């Protein structure tokens with residue numbers, strides 16, 4: 001029977017149809033608003049994962065011989081409970097930590113946060129979204145009082161005349177997105193900023209190539225020009241924002257020639273880009289085509305990521321765009337449930353509904369839904385990078401439960417993470433394949449894949465989508481909701497943990513009621529009937545199931561921003577020195593930028609197991625400018641070494657004149673000696689705890705084999 005569901009991978013959540021009645025399982029693109037029926041290579045081949053021979057079918061316990069052996073679920077559950085009790089008795093509640101994911105369904109993300117706080121009584125929960133959307137989230141909250149990736153439907157871009165796209169390569173990472181850039185392209189208004197001529201930059205009318213780590217300075221230069229040339233929308237700023245005078249002072253010294261000296265972007269291009277944006281925004285206010293500014297991980301995954309996104313939002317506010325029909329600001333969420341994953345309580349400092357865990361009223365509300373005393377909910381934990389770095393150390397966790405993440409590949413300074421995991425007393429990993437992190441575990445728990453479970457995901461627009469089960473799971477595999485409910489019961493948690501996703505979603509809605517991300521008006525029945533629902537959607541909101549109609553809040557901020565006074569904040573930002581270890585400030589280094597390929601998704605745990613994807617992109621290619629290569633005696637296709645104080649990576653040289661002379665690009669999907677995150681560092685953003693992923697000094701040389 002054909003089942004309508006969504007792709008398991010990225011936040012575009014393309015519509016697909018699965019047919020479990022065929023062998024192998026049939027998969028085709030479905031006409032959904034984000035993808036129009038199109039899928040990328042990853043999506044088309046996703047069904048190959050469902051019957052993959054490397055699928056885990058039984059819990060695995062590491063024996064005295066150091067090898068993982070199959071055990072029963074009964075034993076696996078008993079082991080987890082025994083270890084939790086032993087570790088917490090010896091070291092306290094916070095000695096057990098939980099690490100979640102932006103790929104979990106809303107229901108699982110919610111239940112994981114509740115499980116950590118109530119069944120384990122630990123504050124130590126965070127998730128891999130800290131490495132993904134946290135800078136954008138922090139900046140959005142500061143400026144608008146609310147963080148939703150796109151505060152408007154993606155289809156709004158289909159009318160755009162101008163789009164400034166900063167640090168995002170959607171043509172490779174989510175190809176069906178490109179159709180939403182067509183209107184701007186036809187208008188000659190697609191501007192892409194990226195240190196390399198990416199597949200998306202190839203499509204652009206204007207490609208700006210700042211040096212890695214200088215996106216913030218470029219944005220300050222653009223904003224400087226708007227104010228210096230009286231191009232800002234002062235009427236909008238007066239009516240809808242605070243902070244213009246402070247911003248004006250902060251921008252005074254960022255004249256284009258100074259910005260050129262730091263970014264490498266010619267002053268004339270900075271001036272022209274600012275003028276183009278201003279004239280397009282003015283035309284949009286008079287009924288012309290809208291103007292959008294969009295950011296991606298390229299500008300966000302930095303130790304100054306929050307400041308950089310704040311600068312991009314400032315630019316959009318100076319142009320008078322957010323909260324209008326003349327355009328807006330948005331950030332392009334990456335992981336499949338990168339949006340929902342950060343709303344339901346997986347973050348160290350949050351409770352469901354995007355509530356602050358330190359807010360007494362929020363604690364009372366959520367405790368009421370959970371049926372517990374607010375005082376038993378632990379306080380804030382520590383963010384992901386710190387949680388991982390301190391594992392097994394004094395004050396750090398000694399046991400870790402990992403769900404939907406593979407930090408041995410995806411965390412910064414991956415050597416350090418692998419070593420930290422080895423220091424643990426006990427590591428439990430729930431996954432459907434033996435990822436590189438699972439391979440280090442003491443206990444591996446095999447869980448459902450996307451096409452075997454019911455649930456919801458929230459896509460990059462804040463639209464809540466139904467994930468549907470199309471086929472029965474293999475014997476021996478369990479849902480994470482069942483797993484958490486079983487463990488909670490054995491740990492004598494002070495409240496009930498439901499294993500039924502529909503019930504968990506209803507509870508999630510009650511817990512979120514009145515919060516920023518309010519889901520209390522959303523239910524499975526209306527989603528199944530085809531409703532397009534965007535949060536916030538409080539209980540009682542009329543829900544339409546008519547085709548083409550939207551319910552909830554598809555467009556945020558049209559009346560007011562989410563701060564109590566309804567106004568947006570202009571945030572003055574002041575660049576700090578680059579977050580680079582002294583040991584890496586050596587002559588001859590160039591900047592490493594990491595990113596994704598068309599063929600692979602995140603740490604590659606899934607896509608490296610799909611034969612056609614792995615054949616197309618089997619190994620790490622280092623993209624290097626021909627002149628940079630020539631200076632080091634490197635030719636195309638030759639093996640090279642990249643190294644710095646954190647580690648050493650081997651890759652194959654791919655010469656490309658589209659990348660800057662001072663930059664080398666590596667994809668981050670590959671393991672062992674090809675793992676790009678062996679080279680990324682320990683610095684994190686002070687506001688969001690986002691690690692510095694996109695700028696690491698490295699020495700590049702030919703690989704000499706002796």
Ligand code: SF4
Pocket residue numbers: 007008009010011012013014035038039040041042043044173174175176177
């Ligand atoms: Fe769509 Fe993303 Fe899946 Fe590709 S990976 S089909 S872009 S949801």
